[in-house]
Amino acid sequence: MxxxxxxxxxxxxxxxxxxxxxxxxxxxxxxxxxxxxxxxxxxxxxxxxxxxxxxxxxxxxxxxxxxxxxxxxxxxxxxxxxxxxxxxxxxxxxxxxxxxxxxxxxxxxxxxxxxxxxDPSSLDYLTSLVHRLDHNRSIRAMVVDDATTARKYIADLLALYQFQVVEATNGEQALQRLADTDNIRLVITDYHMPVMDGFQLIKNIRKTWRRDQVAVIGVSSSGSSTLSAKFIKSGANDFLNKPFLREEFFCRIAMNVDLMEQVDALKAAATTDYLTGIPNRRSFFERAQPLLAAAQRGQAEVAVALIDLDHFKSINDSHGHETGDTALATVARLLVAECRQTDLVARFGGEEFCVLAFNLAGESRDAYFERLRSRISDLNLDFNGQPITLSASIGVSSNVQLGLDGMIAEADQQLYRAKQEGRNRVCWLD
Missing domain, CATH: 3.40.50.2300 (Response regulator)
Structure with a gap:
């Protein structure tokens, strides 16, 4: 070759x-x-x-x-x-x-x-309440109840708490709503319903969505002392007896949504590069492996590129690490803006980034990564009146039969070649 x-x-x-x-x-x-x-x-x-x-x-x-x-x-x-x-x-x-x-x-x-x-804690509560209501504006909540009056009452409360509200009259309809509607994170469901009751609904929800993905709160007016336990065992996050106090209803909702957001934050911290805000190496491998496997089965064209900023140590040495961090964040934003939504962009560490791009072969692949190199080279950064120029060396692999590890290894070899042959260039094997 x-x-x-x-x-x-x-x-x-x-x-x-x-x-x-x-x-x-x-x-x-x-x-x-x-x-x-x-x-x-x-x-x-x-x-x-x-x-x-x-x-x-x-x-x-x-x-x-x-x-x-x-x-x-x-x-x-x-x-x-x-x-x-x-x-x-x-x-x-x-x-x-x-x-x-x-x-x-x-x-x-x-x-x-x-x-x-x-007391001073009331100020903290007010601030956290404002935060909660602000976040609620981006969350969809669904009410499932065949009784129109009960359903509308809960839907009205959720709207008051700033949720985007979806309604369903039974479990079967609720499952369809979940499948068809993005970002439903909260479900409030009654127990007694035709077609599919609350227990069956929750069991079906849990076949697809975990407790930290969709919070389900059961409600019922039956008064059974064992009903709450049955709801929880079926997969619900929480349970409320009707009638309930509005304050308790809101507190239970806030507690469950807060918990989901805390899990989301922990996941983001584990998979997001803290400096640039883009996926980290761990996240790249988790997301790229199944995508590459699917591409291999479908014989799709995939390219993996390693992008390393040239002489980056000199920026840290001459202008300080804070300036270097700003430069890295700027390059990350550029890569996200220039790459397509179907591509994966990650920071591998230091001044090295990785891109996995789909449906690129031959001249289109070459032009794609050459454009990324050129965009980085065209960056004109100014830090406190001091102009800083950047360039990048890029190594590319398109051999999907090597698997992800093999493609990264081949891209790394080509990156080394680009460095040896003068930097600020793209290298690949044909």
Whole structure:
């Protein structure tokens, strides 16, 4: 097999995240606003209903939700709640005075939660609540119940908590919804339903989705003391007896979704390169092995390339490791932008990256990796007024019969060749 080497020298967000905080206590308003800003939210403060009205009339489109002191000088009976609701703003009420009558009156309105600001922990709870509601906006939750009134009640609560809501009238329909709809992470299901009951639904869900992928909470009004155990044994994450308190319902949901997100974060930490945010070597091998096996069975064209930045040590030595880290992150972003969505891009360590690309052969393969090399070479980085240029040597393997390890080994040999023949070039075997 003849070696081929080409190269040339250097010459040739998020939706609305603004929180309206209404409180006549300057100290509390300042402390809460500071905590929210530290958590990444924008804050608009108001000390009265009059000020809040001006904000809502002029800046409603910016506001995600409101945190409202219940008793204000120009609204001693909680009128600020009605104001926020009239503008369609999701609202949480906080107050220093708690009573069952006040709680019942507030929660009878379309208010998310009722928080007593009796100690510093209430500030932490409010901040975590805002975080939870913000995250909920990207999550779909499904309610499964054949009783229209019960289903609509839970669906309305989930919408109040900012979930995207999907409904189903029985287990069979719920399974179809799960299969057809992306990102359903939470299922609330009744037990007694026609076609397929709650137990059978959960057992079928667990054939495809684990507890850390889709959280299932069973609900029932049957009152059986053994029903909760049966739900859990069938694969549910949690269970609630009906009727339930709204606060308990929300806390159970938040606890289960939080747990799934913590598992997601641990998985991401284990499979994502901390510096660049792209997959790491471990993740690359986990994802590439089955893809390559499928390509071998289907006789698809696959190429694996190792990309190593030239003379990178000199950047760290001359400009510092922080500058080097920024350069690596910049190259990672470029590779993700330039590669196709079907390709895998990973950082293997140090200044080395790996790309697995599908359906590339001959001239299209050569042009693809030559373009990546050229894009890296064209980067003009400026750090504190100091221009920095980069180049990369690339080794490519297209022999799928070698398997993944063999292809990487061959690409590594070609990378070494590119270095030996002058760097800033792409080498492969034909």
């Amino acid at each position: 003849a070696g081929v080497c080409e190269g040339q020298g250097k010459g040739a967000g998020r939706s609305m995240t603004t929180i309206l905080v209404v409180d006549d206590s300057k100290f509390f308003l300042s402390v809460l606003s500071s905590k929210l800003r530290s958590a990444g939210f924008s804050v608009i403060g108001a000390a009265s209903i009059a000020e809040a009205r001006v904000v809502l009339e002029t800046r409603r489109d910016e506001i995600f939700m409101a945190l409202l002191d219940l008793f204000l000088p120009d609204g001693p009976e909680g009128e600020v709640v009605d104001l926020a609701i009239s503008f369609g703003v999701p609202s949480v009420v906080f107050t220093g005075n708690y009573s069952e009558d006040t709680r019942d009156r507030v929660l009878s309105k379309r208010v998310i939660d009722y928080v007593v600001k009796d």
